[in-house]
Amino acid sequence: MANKVKAVLIGGTGYGGAEILRRLLFHPNVEVIRITSVDNIGKKVGDVHLNLAGLSDLTFQQLAPSEAVAGADVTFLAMPHKTTAQVVMEILSSGTRIVDLSGDFRLRDPAAYAKYYGVPHPAPQHLTDGTFVYGMPELNREAIRKARYVASPGCFATTIALGVMPLAKGGKLSGAIHTVAATGSSGSGANPQITTHHPLRASNLRTYKPLEHQHIPEILQTLRNAGAAQDLSLEFVPVSAPLPRGIFATSFVDVPASTTQEELDALWKQTYGKEPFIRIIGGGRQPEVVGVSGSNYVEVGFTLGPVTGDTRRVVCFSTLDNLVKGGAGQAIQSFNVMMGFDERTTLAEPGLWP
Amino acid sequence: MANKVKAVLIGGTGYGGAEILRRLLFHPNVEVIRITSVDNIGKKVGDVHLNLAGLSDLTFQQLAPSEAVAGADVTFLAMPHKTTAQVVMEILSSGTRIVDLSGDFRLRDPAAYAKYYGVPHPAPQHLTDGTFVYGMPELNREAIRKARYVASPGCFATTIALGVMPLAKGGKLSGAIHTVAATGSSGSGANPQITTHHPLRASNLRTYKPLEHQHIPEILQTLRNAGAAQDLSLEFVPVSAPLPRGIFATSFVDVPASTTQEELDALWKQTYGKEPFIRIIGGGRQPEVVGVSGSNYVEVGFTLGPVTGDTRRVVCFSTLDNLVKGGAGQAIQSFNVMMGFDERTTLAEPGLWP
Amino acid sequence: MANKVKAVLIGGTGYGGAEILRRLLFHPNVEVIRITSVDNIGKKVGDVHLNLAGLSDLTFQQLAPSEAVAGADVTFLAMPHKTTAQVVMEILSSGTRIVDLSGDFRLRDPAAYAKYYGVPHPAPQHLTDGTFVYGMPELNREAIRKARYVASPGCFATTIALGVMPLAKGGKLSGAIHTVAATGSSGSGANPQITTHHPLRASNLRTYKPLEHQHIPEILQTLRNAGAAQDLSLEFVPVSAPLPRGIFATSFVDVPASTTQEELDALWKQTYGKEPFIRIIGGGRQPEVVGVSGSNYVEVGFTLGPVTGDTRRVVCFSTLDNLVKGGAGQAIQSFNVMMGFDERTTLAEPGLWP
Amino acid sequence: MANKVKAVLIGGTGYGGAEILRRLLFHPNVEVIRITSVDNIGKKVGDVHLNLAGLSDLTFQQLAPSEAVAGADVTFLAMPHKTTAQVVMEILSSGTRIVDLSGDFRLRDPAAYAKYYGVPHPAPQHLTDGTFVYGMPELNREAIRKARYVASPGCFATTIALGVMPLAKGGKLSGAIHTVAATGSSGSGANPQITTHHPLRASNLRTYKPLEHQHIPEILQTLRNAGAAQDLSLEFVPVSAPLPRGIFATSFVDVPASTTQEELDALWKQTYGKEPFIRIIGGGRQPEVVGVSGSNYVEVGFTLGPVTGDTRRVVCFSTLDNLVKGGAGQAIQSFNVMMGFDERTTLAEPGLWP
Incomplete structure (x- = not known):
């Protein structure tokens, strides 16, 4: 050796x-x-x-x-x-x-x-x-x-940043992102504590550190490096979910009203088409944890919402295994x-x- | 009898x-x-x-x-x-x-x-x-x-509407609400289906009908009746979570920049202080499912975010048992x-x- | 008051x-x-x-x-x-x-x-x-x-003793009982510990104190008081299961070879027919936890096995909520x-x- | 290729x-x-x-x-x-x-x-x-x-047979084995059914086909081929447990009263010492599912009980992933x-x- x-x-x-x-x-x-x-x-x-x-x-x-x-x-x-x-x-x-x-x-x-x-x-x-x-x-x-x-x-930083990064790379990311991401219990580490005590955790959903999680500046730094506007802000609510592994992130983003499905499909493909661990999900399905749990793969996808004034809403979804990717x-x-x-x-x- | x-x-x-x-x-x-x-x-x-x-x-x-x-x-x-x-x-x-x-x-x-x-x-x-x-x-x-x-x-309509209703009653609810709500599997009913198949559900988090759930117009109607502005809109992402009972809702709302913690505390108390089934959560804790599961009680709470321009963000949390309340x-x-x-x-x- | x-x-x-x-x-x-x-x-x-x-x-x-x-x-x-x-x-x-x-x-x-x-x-x-x-x-x-x-x-003592008690009352309980009983995590109490750490517990089945659990003498005392022979012994294996509440007990017992289904049906009915919290399960179903979880009720049932020599095997099942009954x-x-x-x-x- | x-x-x-x-x-x-x-x-x-x-x-x-x-x-x-x-x-x-x-x-x-x-x-x-x-x-x-x-x-046949096989190979397996084995829900296959419906399965423990499971003759055939006596019989109770993967089997076996810990340690080592996928568990621990879930490995172990008359009880434990090993x-x-x-x-x- x-x-x-x-x-x-x-x-x-x-x-x-x-x-x-x-x-x-x-x-x-x-x-x-x-x-x-x-x-x-x-x-x-x-x-x-x-x-x-x-x-x-x-x-x-x-x-x-x-x-x-x-x-x-x-x-x-x-x-x-x-x-x-x-x-x-x-x-x-x-x-x-x-x-x-x-x-x-x-x-x-x-x-x-x-x-x-x-x-x-x-x-x-x-x-x-x-x-x-x-x-x-x-x-x-x-x-x-x-x-x-x-x-x-x-773990949250990776999930959330990868979920919206194509918009950053495409120059479409600015203003406020609103994100909720639910995580499995292994994210809390190997030491038993009340928030991972099975009788409670198995039947619970709760938040912790809403708007104050330490991954917020990390995500903003990443997205700005990827091309987001300097005015980018992030309101992030982490949620504890009753499964051992996996994160599911939902991020609401405003894009210009003229943005089309085809344009975003192209952005996602351009950003991730050659990435060995990113799976672009589409065709009516959205990312889910069960497909990536235990592996280094990431599922990303989005849905395009209605136009309001000069903006259009995109909801980005992303999932991965918190201990792996x-x-x-x-x-x-x-x-x-x-x-x-x-x-x-x-x-x-x-x-x-x- | x-x-x-x-x-x-x-x-x-x-x-x-x-x-x-x-x-x-x-x-x-x-x-x-x-x-x-x-x-x-x-x-x-x-x-x-x-x-x-x-x-x-x-x-x-x-x-x-x-x-x-x-x-x-x-x-x-x-x-x-x-x-x-x-x-x-x-x-x-x-x-x-x-x-x-x-x-x-x-x-x-x-x-x-x-x-x-x-x-x-x-x-x-x-x-x-x-x-x-x-x-x-x-x-x-x-x-x-x-x-x-x-x-x-x-079930979603009750959770989400009760979570932000004090803002509607206080005349502070307008514009776009962004909501993610995760639900237990009993919400899918008593008939087995692939989305409630235990081997998959127990390890999964996923969305369904994002931005298209049928409770959207119900929530908007309720909140307008409670005093919200007519321009109110709702972008709602439902999430399937791996527990039998309970809903956890997170709603991001913009309120006037001058809004204070005391003002909102008063609104919540005024709205729910005499309600027999609503528990206002505060003092550093936020609503969680495990406290209300199996009962008709609801936990509601909020956290106040930073001011941006002329608005301030409030994040409202609410939990209940989907089959009971x-x-x-x-x-x-x-x-x-x-x-x-x-x-x-x-x-x-x-x-x-x- | x-x-x-x-x-x-x-x-x-x-x-x-x-x-x-x-x-x-x-x-x-x-x-x-x-x-x-x-x-x-x-x-x-x-x-x-x-x-x-x-x-x-x-x-x-x-x-x-x-x-x-x-x-x-x-x-x-x-x-x-x-x-x-x-x-x-x-x-x-x-x-x-x-x-x-x-x-x-x-x-x-x-x-x-x-x-x-x-x-x-x-x-x-x-x-x-x-x-x-x-x-x-x-x-x-x-x-x-x-x-x-x-x-x-x-909790184990109640589950197991009630499961075989009709045989004791009917004078048919002697020799060795072999029991495996699986329990929910609330049985380990409110203090977090490694055996109830959610990431591990949620995916695990394991035993603890096999043949040495402190409920063994309690069960024997109960069953002897109910009419079991003095030679009664119990080999009991507790199992930790990944649910918050409930015990499922399986007990193998030898009865005289001449024992019939009708005789045992009568014994169970005689023992429990007027009991307000005991449900005798039959008609092809066996006791399960989900019917009694959260309540003071108990499900009991049995299946009659083949004759070997001068004995016949009865397998007794019993379920209850470990924190309630x-x-x-x-x-x-x-x-x-x-x-x-x-x-x-x-x-x-x-x-x-x- | x-x-x-x-x-x-x-x-x-x-x-x-x-x-x-x-x-x-x-x-x-x-x-x-x-x-x-x-x-x-x-x-x-x-x-x-x-x-x-x-x-x-x-x-x-x-x-x-x-x-x-x-x-x-x-x-x-x-x-x-x-x-x-x-x-x-x-x-x-x-x-x-x-x-x-x-x-x-x-x-x-x-x-x-x-x-x-x-x-x-x-x-x-x-x-x-x-x-x-x-x-x-x-x-x-x-x-x-x-x-x-x-x-x-x-899956059950492998778990149970491997759990007691050293006794068969050592010429110590005869008479009746009493086995309870609990399994994860993936064992029921990919098609949704009421027994794998998440709201019920997640909170339940139950048996099915007690004493009648089709793996009974397979296990007996295996153990006789490994050296068990022809009078070997098996009373087997399968239990459905609320986890996706894994089987935990407990088998009660009678061996001659003179059997010692050292003798059995040697038998287990002789049987499995060179096996690439069998892990002999000892030193106070017993097999558990979480160590083998997702892999082809098997954990086996036993505990030696008291002597009664001319027999001594051995309780054999074995765990594996039902879909892998x-x-x-x-x-x-x-x-x-x-x-x-x-x-x-x-x-x-x-x-x-x-």
């Missing part, structure tokens, strides 16, 4: 880490050499992530970041925000490439970080100087190809791009049916 | 009929004298609705409408639209009061009916002449008190009002926890 | 306490005067059990047991085992009647308690002297009528019996459909 | 067919050349099995069996029983290898088939003459290697063995976590 890329995973006991391992352990060009964590130290990965039992002899290790990355060609970070930034500062000089799943290096604006994450960023210069490339291949493929440090997008899968997709591998490696397989 | 109100249920094998029976069989002022249906003829109600086993000796009968209502003081109709209108025309002259759970007599505008239900209304004069009172006590309590014929509101419960609430009974009779009990 | 029974609830923030309140707050002969707990002190009950919002002004209080029971005609205990026994010893002399939902006073054999609960009983004399009557009305109705202290049965509902049923009220008061209502 | 095995799938629109495609489309040694069905004719596979959208241009074709198998090196049959036997008789002479997922060619005893499947077998000679090898590699690997026709085992996955495993491919090809990937 001498020629394989040597990968380290820091923060391996959460669901993001589990999904990274599910994919990397079967990546033909990768050898996972080390996994660190703050709990379950000494246990085999398959004793914590039961699906991996027997598939790896690796154990969770407790190591300082600088020790953790010894010999690593690439390091995947699957930790909470703030902790991540501190680890990054300790390993930036080590020479390892980094793919970070946290929210710490996605934004360019330290003020937005401070406002939405509730703490000042510990290394704001690494936001403003573009140390990290935002790891959304559909937006930034060429930059990722040249990057050494990738900040992988958030909304998390570990997209991180590996960017890693593949960065390393020059086939972008689909270990990611091409479909999800379950049903 | 001579002094009890004699009730007939036409269309007793669906979930609406089941919920009517769950309540009416324990109503101290009601005797259910007959239940008709088109299937399960001859079976006891408890053999079809298993929760009612042993609680009634009534069986499902196959009867012409005119025979069905013999001796009825009140007739509850729990049938599909269009069929309902035909039955109503056969029983209007019989003298029975009617509480209709279908969509056939909710609208005043035959054109809206034809557009959204896909068929011309068979008795349009009964829409325009107000034969039926719209059975939403929070809007029409006095009219219901004097009514003999009640058209009980739809969104169906049979509200029908019985109107029945109670119409008969002069305590409005809460058989409806005051809370839902399950958890 | 001078003539109402004054009730106190000690341990009100769990699911057992919530279900007690859901029922007692609507009990026409009861006034709940006080609720204590160790958490959520000062909060209204409806702020913790959201279904009860607006239905009571009571708050959770932190009080010593002796203060808690001041003025109480009856005290409901909804606390963990061991803690309960200590509280009981502090209040036994106060004059209050007690209905205990814990496992602390169900067994007569202190050694069995020590073995299955893992700690010596702090007041073993109250086990052996029968201070508490075992509160299963189908077994002990007359004793409950005369009791002042009731130990309400466990398996918990708070049965506790109130016994309370009703003890107080001379109609046994069905606040318990007669059916569960939800669906 | 000239050197790839050309595969045909007959009966491609069910869940078994979907899972076959999910795997075969990514099998490096296979080219799927044709898919037939009786419905969805002309549609792309990804329009029916949404997870496969964009992954294949194949469409469902309506063809006579003889046409369907033209050019096929191997034909996978994913059809109902009885229909399957008729198709087999039409294609047996064509030269194609066959892997059949139905129950039609698993049994050797036509009388057992007639009894449990409710119809006489249309080609009983193909049962008695061993035309088909029973495709359970853990039992029959060498025979499968030499076979041209494989009858792939049933209990269906399509095992079929492909046998196909791999038959063709001389690495047995794990397209099957080694773990399931989802969570």
Whole structure:
């Protein structure tokens, strides 16, 4: 295995880490050499992530970041925000490439970080100087190809941004977007809490952080980079839904009154026609979670509403698996791009049916 | 039981009929004298609705409408639209009061009916002449008190209208509302279909009839009657969620930029402070399904967003049980009002926890 | 309300306490005067059990047991085992009647308690002297009528014992019973833990404490009291299932080879024909959870297998709601019996459909 | 792709067919050349099995069996029983290898088939003459290697037989086994029916065909072939559980009183130590569904109970995914063995976590 890329995973006991391992352990060009964590130290990965039992002899290790990355060609970070930034500062000089799943290096604006994450960023210069490339291949493929440090997008951010991105690329995105996105419970992580307590969650629908979710500035940044007007704003309501995996996003957007179905069909096709993981849904169907759950694929679609005055309403729908394309899968997709591998490696397989 | 109100249920094998029976069989002022249906003829109600086993000796009968209502003081109709209108025309002259759970007599505008239900209304004069009172006590309590014929509101229509009604009553509702509402699977009825097939439904989130749902004109009519501007419009996206019962609605509304939290708190309190089934949620929490599921209660709340130009955004949330306050419960609430009974009779009990 | 029974609830923030309140707050002969707990002190009950919002002004209080029971005609205990026994010893002399939902006073054999609960009983004399009557009305109705202290049965214990009790009463129960019973997640209580973490629980089936569950001696004691042979043994495997409420029990029993369907039909009818909450299922159907969930009802049924040698196999099925007939509902049923009220008061209502 | 095995799938629109495609489309040694069905004719596979959208241009074709198998090196049959036997008789002479997922060619005893499947077998000679090898590699690997026709085992049959097989191989299996196995809803197939109607299924646990399930003779045949005594009998209760995928089986078995933990540990290790898809669970944990769902892996474990007289009780637990190792996955495993491919090809990937 001498020629394989040597990968380290820091923060391996959460669901993001589990999904990274599910994919990397079967990546033909990768050898996972080390996994660190703050709990379950000494246990085999398959004793914590039961699906991996027997598939790896690796154990969770407790190591300082600088020790953790010894010999690593690439390091995947699957930790909470703030902790991540501190680890990054300790390993930036080590020479390892980094793919970070946290929210710490996605934004360019330290003020937005401070406002939405509730703490000042510990290394704001690494936001403003573009140390990290935002790891959304559909937006930034060429930059990722040249990057050494990738900040992988958030789950809601990916779903919502991909859902309306064709309008941004087509110069039709401005003003206020109104979005409701419902998510599965795995998005809340591996630690039990009252919002994921089965007796309540299984029978519930509720919102949290309405209009205040930390993915709002990330989505706006992404869409502006894709071509949206600077006056773009986003009112986003996240909803907790009673299923383990998947996000369903509905976004209401105003476009010029003259906009036609054919025009939008062309925009969607132009934006995503060659994308390996985006499925444009049409012909009377709209995106749904069950078709993408467990996989790196995304379903996108839209419906065109009536004209009011000089605007016409478009409702954009998008679905994906929050842990895969909304998390570990997209991180590996960017890693593949960065390393020059086939972008689909270990990611091409479909999800379950049903 | 001579002094009890004699009730007939036409269309007793669906979930609406089941919920009517769950309540009416324990109503101290009601005797259910007959239940008709088109299937399960001859079976006891408890053999079809298993929760009612042993609680009634009534069986499902196959009867012409005119025979069905013999001796009825009140007739509850729990049938599909269009069929309902035909039955109503056969029983209007019989003298029975009617509480209709279908969509056939909710609208005043035959054109809206034809557009959204896909068929011309068979008795349009009964829409325009107000034969039926719209059975939403929070809007029409006095009219219901004097009514003999009640058209009980739809599940989405109730959720969404109650969620934003304080703004209508306060003269602050105009322009476009954008709403996403997710619903449980019981809303699709008792007959198995692919959209309620467990292996798919349990892992899915999807939309259906986006911008085209038949409750759109019903909601607009309700809100205009409550004081909304005539230019009110509604873009509504229904979402199917993987739980049996409950609706969670999110509605984005623009209000004047000067609107304050205190003003809206006062509006909500003024609108609902004396309502027996509406719970105003605040103090950092927002409405959720699990608190109202199985009951006739409704949770309403809102969050106030930023000012943009001369408008400010309000996001209204509302939850209820689609079969109770969104169906049979509200029908019985109107029945109670119409008969002069305590409005809460058989409806005051809370839902399950958890 | 001078003539109402004054009730106190000690341990009100769990699911057992919530279900007690859901029922007692609507009990026409009861006034709940006080609720204590160790958490959520000062909060209204409806702020913790959201279904009860607006239905009571009571708050959770932190009080010593002796203060808690001041003025109480009856005290409901909804606390963990061991803690309960200590509280009981502090209040036994106060004059209050007690209905205990814990496992602390169900067994007569202190050694069995020590073995299955893992700690010596702090007041073993109250086990052996029968201070508490075992509160299963189908077994002990007359004793409950005369009791002042009731130990309400466990959820699995009720399900399994009621499922095979007719065989015990008919003198046909001896040897080994093999039972598998699957339960909903509310049985694990209101505190989040890894076994009720939604992402895992929603997709899982697993066992816990196989052959070692603490309800084993309780079931054997019940069945021997009902007439089973002293050689009766029970091998019981509990299974965690992905639904919030309900238990489904399957019990394999050997009966004499000569046993016939008619004989067993007669036994079931004789045992349960007059029981207000037991539904004998037959005619090709078997018990299921959905018919009893949310209610105090129980479904029981059996199927008769082939003869092998001198025995014939009977498979007994039973279902109930673990929080109602398996918990708070049965506790109130016994309370009703003890107080001379109609046994069905606040318990007669059916569960939800669906 | 000239050197790839050309595969045909007959009966491609069910869940078994979907899972076959999910795997075969990514099998490096296979080219799927044709898919037939009786419905969805002309549609792309990804329009029916949404997870496969964009992954294949194949469409469902309506063809006579003889046409369907033209050019096929191997034909996978994913059809109902009885229909399957008729198709087999039409294609047996064509030269194609066959892997059949139905129950039609698993049994050797036509009388057992007639009894449990409710119809006489249309080609009983193909049962008695061993035309088909029973495709359970853990039992029959060498025979499968030499076979041209494989009858792939049933989902319950695989779960239960693998759970107790070490006892059979160790000569410790005789007398009566008592088994309860709970299954996910995908086991009922892709066609909606009342037992898989989401509003009911999501809140339910129930049995069906207790003591009469058609997998009973299949399990007995398997276990006798593995070394069980001829007096072996099985009382099996299937339970429907509210999750899409997975089976959890509990089997009570009597072994000689002298049996020890060490002896059984050794038996399990000897039986399964080299099996690529069997995970022996121990160390205080027992098998659970969530670790194997979505994959071809099986978890097996046991607990040893007390001695009674000259016997000791063992309770065996086993879990798998009903559509993978209990269906399509095992079929492909046998196909791999038959063709001389690495047995794990397209099957080694773990399931989802969570």
